[in-house]
Amino acid sequence: MKASQIGISTLLILAIVALLVVWLNTTDTKTALIVLGLILVLFYKLDVQVTDQDVTLKFGIGLIRRKIPLDQITNAKAVKNSVWSGWGIRVGPSFTLYNVSGFSAIELTLRGKKRKVRIGTTVPEKLSQYINQKVIS
Numbered sequence: 289m290k291a292s293q294i295g296i297s298t299l300l301i302l303a304i305v306a307l308l309v310v311w312l313n314t315t316d317t318k319t320a321l322i323v324l325g326l327i328l329v330l331f332y333k334l335d336v337q338v339t340d341q342d343v344t345l346k347f348g349i350g351l352i353r354r355k356i357p358l359d360q361i362t363n364a365k366a367v368k369n370s371v372w373s374g375w376g377i378r379v380g381p382s383f384t385l386y387n388v389s390g391f392s393a394i395e396l397t398l399r400g401k402k403r404k405v406r407i408g409t410t411v412p413e414k415l416s417q418y419i420n421q422k423v424i425s
Contacts, residue, residue: 289415296389298327298328334388342356365416382402390408393408
């Protein structure tokens with residue numbers, strides 16, 4: 289199963305910042321636009337793919353990724369992130385979040401780990417149910 293989350297929030301924020309940079313027209317405009325372009329390429333979407341062996345996350349063009357073996361997952365459930373959780377890669381006291389837009393996510397409980405993993409998705413119920421079926425079988 290594959291699920292993609294397009295970073296609409298990320299795209300809007302980057303577009304507003306880019307317009308502001310162009311409007312200010314400073315000596316560093318070109319550098320700022322290059323940095324914004326890199327952020328865009330790296331974080332414009334989040335792909336989650338579940339195979340018989342693992343759950344793979346890929347941001348943007350795939351340079352930033354993480355694989356979580358299914359045998360390390362004990363449970364998956366649909367959750368809602370707070371507005372304070374933010375977007376991107378966030379390490380909090382109880383979970384690490386991978387997200388590019390919105391507040392819906394799945395939360396993975398990993399064998400032998402206190403910190404959980406949250407992955408942003410537009411189909412949290414479907415994805416968590418699919419992962420739980422893979423983990424049980």
